[in-house]
Amino acid sequence: MRIGIVCPYSWDVPGGVQFHIRDLAEHLIGLGHAVSVLAPAEDDTPLPPYVVSAGRAVPVPYNGSVARLNFGFLSAARVRRWLHDGRFDVIHIHEPTSPSLGLLSCWAAQGPIVATFHTSNPRSRAMIAAYPILQPALEKISARIAVSEYARRTLVEHLGGDAVVIPNGVDVDFFARAEPKAEWGSGGTAGEAEGGTLGFIGRIDEPRKGLPVLMKALPRILEARPGTRLLVAGRGDQEEAVESLPGSVRARVEFLGTVSDEDKARLLRSVDLYVAPNTGGESFGIILVEALSAGAPVLASDLDAFAQVLDQGAAGELFANEDAGALADAAIRLLGSPSRRAALSARGSAHVRRFDWSTVGSDILAVYETVTDGAASVAADERPGGLMARFGLARD
Amino acid sequence: MTATLIWILVALVAVGLYLSWTAGRLDRLHARIDAARAALDAQLLRRASVTQELATSGLLDPAASIVLYEAAHAARQADEEHREVAESELSQALRAVFGEPVQVEAVREAPGGESAAGELAAAVRRVPMARRFHNDAVRAARALRRHRTVRWFRLAGHAPFPLAFEMDDEPPPALADRP
Numbered sequence: 001m002r003i004g005i006v007c008p009y010s011w012d013v014p015g016g017v018q019f020h021i022r023d024l025a026e027h028l029i030g031l032g033h034a035v036s037v038l039a040p041a042e043d044d045t046p047l048p049p050y051v052v053s054a055g056r057a058v059p060v061p062y063n064g065s066v067a068r069l070n071f072g073f074l075s076a077a078r079v080r081r082w083l084h085d086g087r088f089d090v091i092h093i094h095e096p097t098s099p100s101l102g103l104l105s106c107w108a109a110q111g112p113i114v115a116t117f118h119t120s121n122p123r124s125r126a127m128i129a130a131y132p133i134l135q136p137a138l139e140k141i142s143a144r145i146a147v148s149e150y151a152r153r154t155l156v157e158h159l160g161g162d163a164v165v166i167p168n169g170v171d172v173d174f175f176a177r178a179e180p181k182a183e184w185g186s187g188g189t190a191g192e193a194e195g196g197t198l199g200f201i202g203r204i205d206e207p208r209k210g211l212p213v214l215m216k217a218l219p220r221i222l223e224a225r226p227g228t229r230l231l232v233a234g235r236g237d238q239e240e241a242v243e244s245l246p247g248s249v250r251a252r253v254e255f256l257g258t259v260s261d262e263d264k265a266r267l268l269r270s271v272d273l274y275v276a277p278n279t280g281g282e283s284f285g286i287i288l289v290e291a292l293s294a295g296a297p298v299l300a301s302d303l304d305a306f307a308q309v310l311d312q313g314a315a316g317e318l319f320a321n322e323d324a325g326a327l328a329d330a331a332i333r334l335l336g337s338p339s340r341r342a343a344l345s346a347r348g349s350a351h352v353r354r355f356d357w358s359t360v361g362s363d364i365l366a367v368y369e370t371v372t373d374g375a376a377s378v379a380a381d382e383r384p385g386g387l388m389a390r391f392g393l394a395r396d
Numbered sequence: 397m398t399a400t401l402i403w404i405l406v407a408l409v410a411v412g413l414y415l416s417w418t419a420g421r422l423d424r425l426h427a428r429i430d431a432a433r434a435a436l437d438a439q440l441l442r443r444a445s446v447t448q449e450l451a452t453s454g455l456l457d458p459a460a461s462i463v464l465y466e467a468a469h470a471a472r473q474a475d476e477e478h479r480e481v482a483e484s485e486l487s488q489a490l491r492a493v494f495g496e497p498v499q500v501e502a503v504r505e506a507p508g509g510e511s512a513a514g515e516l517a518a519a520v521r522r523v524p525m526a527r528r529f530h531n532d533a534v535r536a537a538r539a540l541r542r543h544r545t546v547r548w549f550r551l552a553g554h555a556p557f558p559l560a561f562e563m564d565d566e567p568p569p570a571l572a573d574r575p
Contacts, residue, residue, distance in 0.1 A: 110424070112431075136421055138536075139421060139424070139425055139428075139536050139540075140424065140428075142428055142431065142432065142529060142533070143525075143529045143532075144532065160535060160536075160539065161532040161535055161536060162528050162531060162532045162535075163528070163532075164524075164525050164528055164529075363521075366518070366521065366522055366525065367525060369522075370435050370439065370522055370525050370526050370529065371431075371432075371435065371529065373431075373434065373435035373438050373439075373526075
């Protein structure tokens with residue numbers, strides 16, 4: 001099958017959507033499909049052979065922050081050329097509502113179009129104003145995929161229609177096979193002694209990732225279990241993060257900075273408990289899936305998306321969102337009970353198989369096959385006005 | 397005077413372009429419904445044939461075989477009007493027979509059963525998918541057809557008002573459950 005994938009965000013900037021697209025493309029290529037990814041990229045970035053650059057993304061203030069977007073005649077022309085040259089059986093657009101390549105390809109293409117909605121933005125005023133513009137483009141999408149039941153619900157509320165839920169994929173074995181690192185673990189002393197390691201991965205200076213909640217809970221955890229260490233991996237100002245803590249507590253926090261994929265896997269394999277205190281803005285929670293893959297017992301805030309990934313608390317423990325006291329209690333209880341952690345780890349490892357690329361990839365392929373069943377292949381939409389064609393005056 | 401005429405002309409052309417564009421949108425939506433319906437038909441047929449194959453293969457006990465054969469046969473023979481009911485009954489029959497993981501395991505262990513069970517699992521997963529895509533297209537077309545412009549200028553022509561396909565497509569948990 002010839003598959004075209006449209007990535008709305010810059011390939012040079014790391015992000016969840018970009019990683020998802022990279023892994024999906026590589027998985028599909030591994031199965032013998034011809035895949036081409038259209039993505040914004042700087043001219044001098046080295047790109048994998050399957051990525052086609054759509055030009056440089058321009059930073060524009062959009063939706064409260066600065067987004068890097070592609071628009072204008074040049075980008076539209078590149079989209080058209082890519083569609084024309086690719087002769088795809090199906091194109092898969094990610095984030096079709098962001099005013100970038102996704103929306104441009106929706107406008108420019110006809111034929112089987114699959115779209116994945118990653119974020120579940122609350123309805124913005126810009127979206128309401130843009131609705132009449134978006135609607136004709138969204139009507140062309142033959143199949144919609146939402147990454148979680150929560151994302152599907154917001155999609156249905158805001159745009160109408162329906163979507164199938166296919167979660168984001170993870171290479172489970174990559175995490176499951178990672179070698180634990182002794183200095184990041186507690187050496188099995190977590191049970192009897194007063195020790196144990198907690199893990200946190202995410203942007204330090206992004207309050208929505210929830211590090212402040214964990215910092216607030218930390219003194220109480222250390223009071224009950226003085227040997228506990230907290231390992232934090234992620235970008236951000238480390239001084240500011242521990243500012244509110246007394247010195248003795250500060251010494252138990254270790255910052256690892258930005259870690260590589262390999263080290264991330266090893267960290268998750270080593271810790272006694274992975275804590276995800278995110279306070280909101282998550283539509284899926286890929287980090288939880290990665291932690292489960294590595295067999296780490298997980299303690300997460302009870303966001304809709306997290307509860308979904310953790311099977312409503314069966315595959316990992318949940319605590320009331322933003323409640324540092326509840327977080328501390330749950331962490332102390334889990335650190336003190338090796339049998340409970342082992343049970344969570346075993347349950348999680350079995351549960352996480354549904355997020356493996358072998359399962360997710362075959363579901364996405366099933367969607368492709370369903371939409372291509374009764375339809376012609378993708379082509380550039382040559383009906384700008386429609387009127388010319390109607391009177392037989394079209395160019396071809 | 398001439399200026400007024402030109403403005404009227406410009407306005408008429410603009411209205412004409414808008415109507416033509418809307419008609420194009422509607423046309424594309426109808427094409428999308430047709431494609432989605434064809435895909436749904438294909439998936440339903442596939443599910444019925446795999447079921448029938450399993451029912452006649454001797455892998456199942458005679459009672460289960462008869463139940464499945466009956467339901468699959470009825471689903472394939474049903475006319476448009478009774479199709480939704482017949483397909484829903486096939487879903488119920490499949491749920492009744494493959495309600496227990498033990499039954500699925502038994503089929504898998506038989507020679508040739510692995511691929512048959514796999515095919516049935518794929519079919520019962522794809523039917524809800526295809527139905528969702530079809531009904532999504534129907535909803536979009538209905539929303540546009542309710543629009544004033546479309547009704548007043550009869551842009552939909554003689555195309556029949558699109559109807560959603562409503563059925564019980566809940567797959568048997570033992571088959572559809574992911575590992």
